[in-house]
Amino acid sequence: MPDVSLTTLALLCLAAAAAGWIDAVVGGGGLVQLPALLVGLPHLPTAYVLATNKAVAVVGTGAAAVTYTRRTRIDLRTALRIGVAAALGSLAGASFAAGINSAVLRPLIMVVLLTVLGFVLFRPAFGAAPAAGPVSRRRVLTAILLAGTGIGFYDGLLGPGTGTFLVIALAAILRLDLVAASATTKVVNVCTNLGALAMFAYQGAVLWRLAAVMAVFNLTGGMIGARMALKRGSGFVRGVLVVVVVSLVVKLADDQWFA
Template sequence: MSTDISLTTLLLLCLAAAGAGWVDAVVGGGGLVQLPALLVGLPGAPPVQVLGTNKAVAICGTAAAAVAYARRAPLDLRTAFRVGLAALGGSLAGASLAAGIDSAVLRPLIMAVLLAVLAFLLLRPSFGVTARAGEVPTRRRVAVAVLVAGLGIGFYDGLIGPGTGTFLVLALAGILHMDLVSASGTAKIVNVCTNVGALVTFTLQGAVLWQVAVPMALCNLTGGAVGARMALKRGSGFVRGVLVVVVVALVCKLALDQWGW
């Protein structure tokens, strides 16, 4: 495919990448902004090139956010990498089965889960606002996090994908009793682990449009760094508000994919 696109289109894609990086750094779900923008901006590109380019862009903002969180928030890096390695394995397994799964069957189930999550967030306003003081996760809780947030959500990421970062934040906060800021930071590290494997695969397939990906990646990186700093500065209450908005957006996006207009 020719990557000769207009300067206006490239600038709009870069703006979308910056916004996606910000959203993803705060609570996950940046793909809701970036992937549709790439589909519109690159209408002649094969889907695999759109996905590969999206992954090359997204990993930059995620990595920048992970570094910002790791420097300024009290993250349990050992646990984060354990969950991340499990998620890498889960995403590879999910990707290997993706071609044989009808996503139209999965979307209603995912929407039901998201609606339950939304109801939970609205009915439990204290969820994730503060961590349990002095609590150290037990080995059992860490093992559950590895299985659910690592293998389970990693598998979902490889299989279908939308909202992976949001699910990670919710799972980590619920299982390990993290506040939402720490959960967001840990989720970024896990996302970096899963994205590395996918990006290597896409790169080996020649499915990344680097002429588009590089300028978008710089903007995504900037958005990710700014989003992480805002989340760290404003705290879990701010993250929770963004989380509610992103969950609603995910439900609407999946409903649109399932039933159209």
């Protein structure tokens, strides 16, 4: 474990718990956890921060996936097909991550977040209820290519917001309500996290002891978040999505231009 103060460790653990909760409800927990790691471990190479973030996230996401699959019906076969494509994309993305400069992360994430926010705000009925009838093969293939390979590559390369992008992509392409999209996303996100983590572990970039401590808090947050999303429904998920995205855009803008 790197030499960090108890205060920094406590704040990283709180960020991990919050990230686990957010990730389980609507995705995007990395937008809390990754900036916290970047601030808490300022002198480490970006690849080590990204790798440790993945090692923590896979635990909370896995717990949320188990909670969802036990309590709601999802098309597990389709989710796993998308997940395999996402794992391969994530593995490829992680192989390029060592060359990413942390200075480019904030503006890039802001652009993506604003795109997500505009989509959600201007589509108030989005994800309120699933479409009637079975999903066509064409839509499943599109989900595998776009939500799987494409977003999977992004997850391995950068990561923050992957869950949120998956929720929106799966709800739009497969015509799922937001709760079902969140449940399916967790299965896919476990695959992307494992793909990226395998590459980072091979590169020796994971801070395993720090990740293990933070993972306990991420796990707890993920289990609580999944239960709340299932209990309160799509309206709750959409509200959390908007609040999370707005808060993060404001925070990143402040860090970029006013800090």
